[in-house]
Amino acid sequence: MSPSKLVFCYIFLTTLLSDKIALNVNADEATVLGAALYGASLSRQFKTKPIKVSDISVHDIQISYFAAASTANSRPRSITTLIFPAGSKVGAKKVLTFKRKEDFSVFLDYHIPVSPYVLNLHFPPFV
Secondary structure: OOHHHHHHHHHHHHHHHOOOOOOOOOHHHHHHHHHHHHHHHHOOOOOOOOOOOOOEOOOOEEEEEEOOOOOOOOOOOEEEEEEEOOOOEOOOOOOOOOOOOOOEEEEEEEOOOOOOOOEEEEEOOOO
16 A cells, blocks of 8 residues: 555544554554454453454355256356345355256355355255
């Protein structure tokens, strides 16, 4: 990040928070300090301001699969559905219903590709 952007961020955050922001703490130290403060807030021995922590996904997560072919010679169409929009809490559960009776593959990936890795899951038919 360029120095001019850092100054802009510093000014914006100080006006927003109306507190002085430490400039001498790097990312590792900030993470450790945040974890220590969060741990202290969970303990009954320390009195701290309430700290709310939640993990969210930064990208849209979608699921794709091929629909059953209507005829033997037709090309199967790909069905893609957004299951977790950006900002969803990590660890949330989603129930999906598929109207298929034979084996099929399911592809989970980001809506906008951010990684060359794609998770490919193969589910057996449910009896």
